[in-house]
Amino acid sequence: MNRRWIVTALGQDRPGIVAGVTQVLYQLGCNLEDSAMTRLEGEFAIMLIFTTQPSTDEADLRRAFVPVEKRLRLAVHLKPLTRLESRSPRSQAARFLLSVYGADRPGIVFRISDFLARARVNITDVHTHRSTGKGPSLYLMLLEIELQTRSRSSALERSLKRLAKQLHVAVSLRPADARVL
Secondary structure (H helix, E strand, C coil): CCEEEEEEEEEECCCCHHHHHHHHHHHCCCEEEEEEEEEECCEEEEEEEEEECCCCCHHHHHHHHHHHHHHHCCEEEEEECCHHHHCCCCCCCEEEEEEEEEECCCCHHHHHHHHHHHCCCEEEEEEEEECCCCCCCEEEEEEEEEECCHHHHHHHHHHHHHHHHHHCEEEEEEECCCCCC
16 A cells, blocks of 8 residues: 655745755655645745655655755755545545635734634635735735534624624635536
């Protein structure tokens, strides 16, 4: 059985980071299975899940990343995934997109994520952005969430709107229909 790994790479944004990291995997015959990559201000972050042959040596794999770490000045972390960690989630949950928008202020991410955690809502993806320029900064947060039943969405949206009033932001909840995406 193939071995599964996760690698993270962080460094100052520049051309060639994605190519450099994925070249290491390609040259080793690895299969890239899942990824998230993004720029946060001036930094670039990569998270990749990939598989190797069962015989792949961890030390060899780590050594293969050293040249790209040095050349692109990256911090690379490699972690083997256990059999339990390697299981893909088989969620039958309904997926929704939650957007939060308003004046930037401390606590928006915490208050929304804490509310969702207490409501037993799983967050699967989060993106935030703060505008800069003349006038007050605006804050946008986009979350992908999972609800165990679609019927809970109306009650959740009502509760989120009450919290939004306290935070002086606007919220919107809509189904993440794969046919639309």
